[in-house]
Amino acid sequence: MDTVQHVFKGTFAHSTHRCALEVLENHILGTDSAGKILFFEDAQEQTRLAQKWGFDEQKIEEFGKSEFIMPGLVDTHIHAPQYSFIGSGMERPLLEWLKHTTFPIEDTYSDLENARNLYSTVVKRTLRNGTTTACYFATIHTDASIVLAEMASQYGQRAFIGKVCMDRNNTYPKYIESTEESIRETKRFVEVLKNKKYERVKPIVTPRFGISCTEKLLNELGKYADEHQLHIQSHISESTAEIEEVLRLFPGYKNYTEVYNKNKLLTNKTVMAHGCYLTDEELHVFREKGAALSHCPNSNISLCSGHLDVQNVLRHKVKMGLGTDVAGGYSISLIDAIRKAIETSKIIFMEKIKRETNKINTNQKGKMAPNEVSGHAKNGTMEMELDYNVLSYKEAFRLATLGGSEALNIDHITGNFEVNKEFDALVINPEAKDSPFEVFSQISKEEMIQRFLYLGDDRNIKAVYVAGRCVVPFPSNA
Incomplete structure (x- = not known):
């Protein structure tokens, strides 16, 4: 029988496939030494569970009356190197922003010391904001991308790390690789990460987007990902200018989705960011291939790219999570993404x-x-x-947790508090000393959760767990 490592008691809130928000008060949850959930039941069963699993009831970690435990947040799209200029250049549209702000700064991350300092900060900042799983874009620099993987592993974050691939760049020609170099370095990057055998940090094949990749590069990356069953990430249909340029560069394809699909880059391990202008026909292809979308509402608004109709995506039964898309999005918090998705x-x-x-x-x-x-x-x-229902805070909560794990094809590992999944969780204290909001009277737990999602921030996050290990607060030497 598995040995119980931790036992938690209190109010839990999570999503299931049947319920967008399930609030379970007075429940008890136990994890083993590997961080997997052994049991999750009503606390009335505490004595029986203690006898069955052999844990000391005096060592149960019990949370306060106003506190609750929710699944860790899953950021399905974030650019780690862009954190250094978050909140900058927001007056420009996407392609101009890339040319004048993004590419010149990303090009500086060939400096490994620069990369290490920033990536350490990014990982800690995202963890403090409750992101237990992050799907990162790095840069074209292989060794710096390896540093990002090291930082995620060191601080205990579950992560997918992508060495960016781009063999053409008409707006900033200095920041580019040859096709052969991009393919060769992607393979080296994947092999290095595999050899390091990180438990929860994995490589993800990352063609930047259609504008910056030739057909040969896309095709070779698709074949490589298929051969090794790797995850894939990129951007799609973020802005109308981007779509027009992609169709100009790929005249033999009928739409943006076909550019990826015909090159084997749409699979059940693919997550594509944005998708603001995908047609119903394209969404049907996404559904058919099992590919997912990352909804990045802050970025879509900040760069005036467009709006993604979440309800239409869900009607097509396409997997979807939320992304911060730092630094196109100016907030590193998935709580902000929840709010912006509703708005x-x-x-x-x-x-x-x-x-x-x-x-x-x-x-x-x-x-x-x-x-x-x-x-x-x-x-x-x-x-x-009108055949339209506004996205509720409960549905947005699911997108940020279970939906994100589905989008990254890890919902069998994490995303909610089902038995045998790994315990990725946040302990939320709405009455924290420096909380950005007040609780004036006794309210239901469901209302408390709603207030946190609309008003709370990292000051309300008392602790962060990844696979049963408490990673925030950080150790004093971190």
């Missing part, structure tokens, strides 16, 4: 109301009174039902 959904709803209002107003006089969240609108003489 984006509301913007899309209001745009639909406006379009329908304009249609009606051209045919009859009268003023419509839209219902804020139901998708129902009416005026004095006619009613209209």
Whole structure:
């Protein structure tokens, strides 16, 4: 029988495939030495569980009345080197921002000391903000990308690390590799990480996006990923200017999705960031291939790229998680991504109301009174039902946790508190001394969770666990 390492008691909140937010008060959860969940039951079973698993009831870690435990956050798209200029250049659209801000700074990470200092900071900052799993873009520099993997492993973060591949760069020609070099260095990067045998840090094949990769490079990366069953990440349909340039560079393809699909880069281990302008036909391909989308609402708004209609993606049953997309997104926190995802959904709803209002107003006089969240609108003489539901905070919570693990194809390992999964978790204290919000009266746990998601930040995160190991607070020597 497995030995119990930790036992936690209190309120737990997580998502399942049947329920976007399940709140379980007075529950008890036990983990083994490998960080896997051995049991998760009502605390009324405590004595029986203690007898069965042989743990000391006096050593149970019990959390306070206002505290709750939730799954760790999964950032499905973040550029680690861009943290150094987070919040900069936001006045430019995507392609101009890449040319003037991103590429020149990323090019400096051939300096390994520079890389080590920044990547150490990025990993610690994301962990403090509750990101237990991060899917990172690094740069084209192999050795610096290896440093990022070392930092993630050192601080205990679950991570996918991508050495960026790009064999053309018309806007900043200095930051480029040859096709052969990109392929060779990707293979070296993957082999180095495999030989290091990190438990929870894995390589991910990373063509930057269609504009910066030739067909030969995409094809070779697709074949290599297929041969070794590797994860894949890139960008797709982030802005209209990007789509136009991709179609110009790949005239033989009917759409952006086909560029990746025909080169074996859409698999059940693929996550593509953005997807703001994907057609229903393209979403069908994503569903068919088992590929996922990373919704990056902060970045989409900050760079004026567009809005992703989350509800349409979910209707197509495409896997989806949330991404911060630092530094296109100006916040490193997935809690911000939750809020921006909800806000984006509301913007899309209001745009639909406006379009329908304009249609009606051209045919009859009268003023419509839209219902804020139901998708129902009416005026004095006619009613209209919109086939749209605003994304709820519960659904956004699922996207940031279980949805992210599904997008990265690790939902059999983490994402919620099911038995046999690894315990990736945050301990949340809404009444922390320096909390950014107050709790004035006794409220339900569900309302407490909602307030944290709308108002809380890293000051409310009391502890962070990855695979049963407490990684935040950091050791004094970290």
